[in-house]
Amino acid sequence: MKHDVDLVIANASELITCDGPSAGVGGSDLLSLEPITNGAVAVAGGRIVEVGSTAQILDRFRAADIYDVSGCLVSPSLVDPHTHLVHAGEREQEFDARATNRLAGGISTGGIAETVRKTSSARDVELLAKAEAALDDMLLHGTGLVEAKTGYGDSVETELHLLKLTRSLDGRNGVKVVPTFLGAHIPPKSDRAAFVDAVIAAIPQAAKLSGFCDIACDPVCFDFEESDRIAAAAVQHGIRLRIHADQAGPWRGLELAAKWRAASADHADYATPDDLSALAKSGTVVTLLPGSNFHMLEMTGAVIDNALAPAAKPHLPVLGAHILQSGCVPAVATNYNPGSSPSVSMQMMMQLLPRLFRLGASAAWYMATLNAAASLGHGERTGSLQPGKAADIAVWRVPRHGLVVERFGMNHIRDVWLGGRRVVADGKLTDPQAANQRGRNG
Numbered sequence: 001m002k003h004d005v006d007l008v009i010a011n012a013s014e015l016i017t018c019d020g021p022s023a024g025v026g027g028s029d030l031l032s033l034e035p036i037t038n039g040a041v042a043v044a045g046g047r048i049v050e051v052g053s054t055a056q057i058l059d060r061f062r063a064a065d066i067y068d069v070s071g072c073l074v075s076p077s078l079v080d081p082h083t084h085l086v087h088a089g090e091r092e093q094e095f096d097a098r099a100t101n102r103l104a105g106g107i108s109t110g111g112i113a114e115t116v117r118k119t120s121s122a123r124d125v126e127l128l129a130k131a132e133a134a135l136d137d138m139l140l141h142g143t144g145l146v147e148a149k150t151g152y153g154d155s156v157e158t159e160l161h162l163l164k165l166t167r168s169l170d171g172r173n174g175v176k177v178v179p180t181f182l183g184a185h186i187p188p189k190s191d192r193a194a195f196v197d198a199v200i201a202a203i204p205q206a207a208k209l210s211g212f213c214d215i216a217c218d219p220v221c222f223d224f225e226e227s228d229r230i231a232a233a234a235v236q237h238g239i240r241l242r243i244h245a246d247q248a249g250p251w252r253g254l255e256l257a258a259k260w261r262a263a264s265a266d267h268a269d270y271a272t273p274d275d276l277s278a279l280a281k282s283g284t285v286v287t288l289l290p291g292s293n294f295h296m297l298e299m300t301g302a303v304i305d306n307a308l309a310p311a312a313k314p315h316l317p318v319l320g321a322h323i324l325q326s327g328c329v330p331a332v333a334t335n336y337n338p339g340s341s342p343s344v345s346m347q348m349m350m351q352l353l354p355r356l357f358r359l360g361a362s363a364a365w366y367m368a369t370l371n372a373a374a375s376l377g378h379g380e381r382t383g384s385l386q387p388g389k390a391a392d393i394a395v396w397r398v399p400r401h402g403l404v405v406e407r408f409g410m411n412h413i414r415d416v417w418l419g420g421r422r423v424v425a426d427g428k429l430t431d432p433q434a435a436n437q438r439g440r441n442g
Contacts, residue, residue, distance in 0.1 A: 005044040006420065007391075008063040010054045012074040013399035015039025016365060017051055019386045022379030024285060024329035024371035030363040031324075035401060039074060043391040046420035051385050069415075073396040073404065075365070076384050077144035077416055078346040079372035082242075082266050082287055082333030085148035085177070086131045086166050089118035091339045095295065101302055111339040112152075112186050119152035119162070127165060134336065135175050137344045140424060142394045142413040145383075146175055147242075147333070147376055149214055151182035156202045159183045163209045173431070174423040178376050180242055181206035182214040184222050184230050196226050200233040207237040211377070212263065216244035217253035224252035231260045240377070246270045247292070258282040264375040266333070269293070269313055276326035285375035286323060287331040288367070290352035291341035299356055320357030331375050332367040351408040361405040391420040 015036040020029065040057035042049040050057060058066075094111050097103035119127065131148075138146060148166045153159035163181050170177040183199040183206070206213065213234035217227040221244065231241055240263045245253025247267035257265035258278040265271075265279055266287040279286055293299060298312040323330050332349045335341040343349075350364040359367075373383025382392045395415040396404060404412050416424035423430055 002060060002062040003049075005042045005049055005061045005063050007043040007065045007067065008040055008057055008061060009043070009067045009069055009074060009393065009395070010040040010058065011068050011070045012039040012054075012395075013037075013071050014401060015041065015051065015074040015385070016401050017385040018076050018365055018369040019384045020366070020370050022374060023283065024331070024374035024379060025366055026280065026329045027324065027327040030330075030366050031360070033362040033365055033401065041074065041385055041391075041393060043393075043417070043420050046391055048385055048387055048389050048391050050387055069395050071399055072414060073398055073401055074385075075394050075396065075401065076369045076382070077392040077394045077418065078142045078368050079145040079376070079378070079383055080138065080143050080334050080336070080346050081147045081264065081285075081331055081372040081375045082289060082335050083146055083148050084151055084335070084337035085134060085146065085169070086127050086150070086162050087115055087119045087152050087338055088122035088127060088130065089115055089338055090342070091115070094339065098297060101304065115338055116152045116154050116186070120154035120158050124165060127162075128169070131165075131169055132172060134344050135169065135173050135177070136429060138346075139173055139175050139416060140413060140427070140429065141345045141347055141411055142396075142416060143344075143346050144175055144392045144416065144418045145178070145373060145376065145378060147178045147180055147212075149180040149182040149242075151185035151214070156183055156198045160202055160205055160209070163206060167209050173429070174418045174421065176378075176418075178212070178378075179210045180212040180214050181210045181239070182216070184215045184227065185244075186216070187222055187226075192226065196222075196229060199230055203230075203233045203237050203239065207239050211240060212242050213239045214242040214244060215256070217251060217256050218244055218246060218267075219248045219251050224256060227253070227256050228259075231256060235260060242266065242375075254279065257284050263377065264331070266335075267292070269316070269319070271319060271322070273322050273326060276322055276328045280326050280328035285329045285331050285371060287333050287372075287375060288353070288357065289333055289335040289341065290349055290356050291343050292335050293356055294352055295341050295343075316356050317358040320353075320359045323357075324359070324363070329371050329374060330363070330367050331371040332364065333372065345411070347404060347412060348408070350405050354405060355408075361402045364405050365401055391417055393417040
C-alpha cells in the first residue's frame with residue numbers, strides 16, 4: 001500500500017542527507033557523507049517523510065507532485081551561523097588600500113568604527129532594505145537559516161534597537177533569521193569598565209529579543225576578565241553564548257568559550273590542540289570564517305621593497321588537521337560584513353575550506369549544514385535530510401556534491417524548498433514581487 005505525500009523530489013543524480021546527531025558530527029564522521037545514487041526525498045506537511053533511492057520512494061509513496069531533478073545534486077539547504085546582517089555602508093577603499101600596501105597589515109578596529117558611524121546614523125528603512133536584499137541573495141545561493149549579530153551600534157541603546165530590527169527580519173523571504181546580541185564588539189577608547197557595565201545592564205532587555213549573546217574576546221577587542229563578566233551575566237539570564245575568539249592572535253577567547261559551554265567559538269584561527277579538545281568536551285561548535293582569512297589576505301604575503309613578507313596565517317592547514325584529529329564539531333560561516341568578509345555565499349565558504357584549511361568536500365558539506373544548524377540549536381529541526389525534519393532542500397545544477405566545492409566563483413543553486421515550500425525556482429525567487437517592493441521601499 002502506498003502512502004500519500006505532498007511532494008517527491010526524484011531522480012537526483014546524487015542525494016546527500018548530511019545526517020547525524022542533532023549536536024553535529026566531528027572527527028572521522030566528517031569524512032563519511034555516503035551519497036545516494038538516483039536518490040529521492042518524500043515530503044508531507046512541510047517535513048521530510050523519507051529519503052532513499054527513487055525506486056524505493058516511488059514504490060512506497062504516491063505524491064501529488066513529482067519533481068524530476070535528473071542530472072542534479074540534492075542536499076539540505078545551507079545554514080550560515082555567523083553574519084553581521086544589519087549594517088550600512090561599504091569599505092572597498094579599505095580593501096584596495098590593504099591589497100596595495102597602503103594600509104598596515106593585521107586586524108584592527110579602525111574599519112569597524114567607520115561601519116559603526118554609518119550604521120548608527122542610517123535610517124531604519126535603509127538598514128532593513130540592505131539586509132533584506134542580502135537575505136534574498138543568501139537564499140538564491142542556497143541558504144535557508146541565518147544567524148545575524150548586532151555589533152555596529154554607537155551605544156548600547158543603539159545595539160538594542162539593531163537587535164529589534166534584526167529580529168523583525170525573521171522569515172521575511174522564507175529564511176529563518178536567528179538574532180544575536182553583540183553588545184561587546186569593539187571597546188571604547190576610554191572607560192572600558194563603564195562600557196562593560198552598560199553591556200551587562202542591557203542583557204535583561206536583550207534576553208527578551210534573542211537567545212544568544214556574542215562577545216568579542218580577542219587581542220583587539222575585550223580581554224578575558226571583561227568578557228567573563230559579560231558571559232556570567234548572559235548565562236544568568238538564560239542566554240547562550242557565541243564567542244568571537246582569537247582572530248587577531250592567541251588570546252583566551254577559546255578558554256572562555258569552553259568554560260561557559262558556549263554554543264560556538266568563531267574564527268578560532270589560533271586554536272591549539274588543547275583548545276580544540278576542551279571545546280569538544282564542552283560541546284562548543286568551532287566555526288571557521290574563511291571568508292575573512294581570504295578577504296584580509298592572510299594567506300598571501302605582502303610585497304615590501306620588492307621582497308615577499310611572510311603571510312599572516314600560513315598555519316591554517318595545520319589548524320584544519322587539528323580540527324579533524326580533535327573530535328570537535330566544526331562549522332563554517334560567511335561572517336558577512338562590509339569590511340572583513342563582504343560575501344553572502346555559503347558556497348564560497350565551502351569552496352575556501354579546502355583551499356585555505358585543506359579540509360575536503362565531505363567535511364565542507366557537514367560544516368555548512370548539520371553542524372552549522374547545531375551551533376544555532378536548530379540541529380533537531382534542520383541541517384540534514386532526515387525524517388521528521390523540516391523539508392529544507394536544495395537542488396543543484398551539478399550532478400555530484402564534490403563539484404559544488406571544486407567549481408568556485410559561481411552559483412550552482414537551481415531550486416530551494418524551505419519547510420516544503422519552493423522559494424527558489426530555476427535560480428530565481430518564487431516571489432520576486434516582494435523583493436521588488438523592498439527595493440522600492442528602500
